[in-house]
Amino acid sequence: MDTSTVLGYAAAFFSTVSFVPQVIKTLRTKDTSGISLLMYSVFTAGVALWLIFGVMTSNMPVTIANVIVLILASMVLVMKIRYK
Amino acid sequence: MDTSTVLGYAAAFFSTVSFVPQVIKTLRTKDTSGISLLMYSVFTAGVALWLIFGVMTSNMPVTIANVIVLILASMVLVMKIRYK
Numbered sequence: 001m002d003t004s005t006v007l008g009y010a011a012a013f014f015s016t017v018s019f020v021p022q023v024i025k026t027l028r029t030k031d032t033s034g035i036s037l038l039m040y041s042v043f044t045a046g047v048a049l050w051l052i053f054g055v056m057t058s059n060m061p062v063t064i065a066n067v068i069v070l071i072l073a074s075m076v077l078v079m080k081i082r083y084k
Numbered sequence: 085m086d087t088s089t090v091l092g093y094a095a096a097f098f099s100t101v102s103f104v105p106q107v108i109k110t111l112r113t114k115d116t117s118g119i120s121l122l123m124y125s126v127f128t129a130g131v132a133l134w135l136i137f138g139v140m141t142s143n144m145p146v147t148i149a150n151v152i153v154l155i156l157a158s159m160v161l162v163m164k165i166r167y168k
Contacts, residue, residue, distance in 0.1 A: 007137045014130030021122035031118035038105035046098030053091045 012065045019072035026076055030083045037084075040077040047073055096149045103156035110160055114167040121168075124161040131157055 026032060047070045054063030110116060131154045138147030 004140045011133035018123050018127035022120040025120045034115035034118040036106040036109045039102050043102035049095035053095050056088045
């Protein structure tokens, strides 16, 4: 694997798992006042489009990363709507 | 432009601009209690790696999108550290 491929996988890994602590924090505290509803609405839509793009272009890393982010970002979005 | 390219650009657009309302909200309210410091630390690191990946692979859409997200996510991260 060349350097750019390793970097790409590392980038995908960090930007994907980063949502885990936000989900855990929001599940625990139910504190969503500082979280932007518009951000998570638009972001979740963007991630859904990335997922369709990944499937259409048979790009497995993009598909897998965006399935995970879609689940995590949707959880934050649902909690934002529910706990306000 | 084929459908997948249009989808890719739309996905990049939505996932990038989504951070704008979060930055505006946090600038206005200074309310960062519900925002995960760990999320924004790891996410910003991931976006920085995406940016290096974009530059190394001469991928202009990835580079541009991640420059913008890096600026916006860094602003949220700095406000999270400052306003806690």
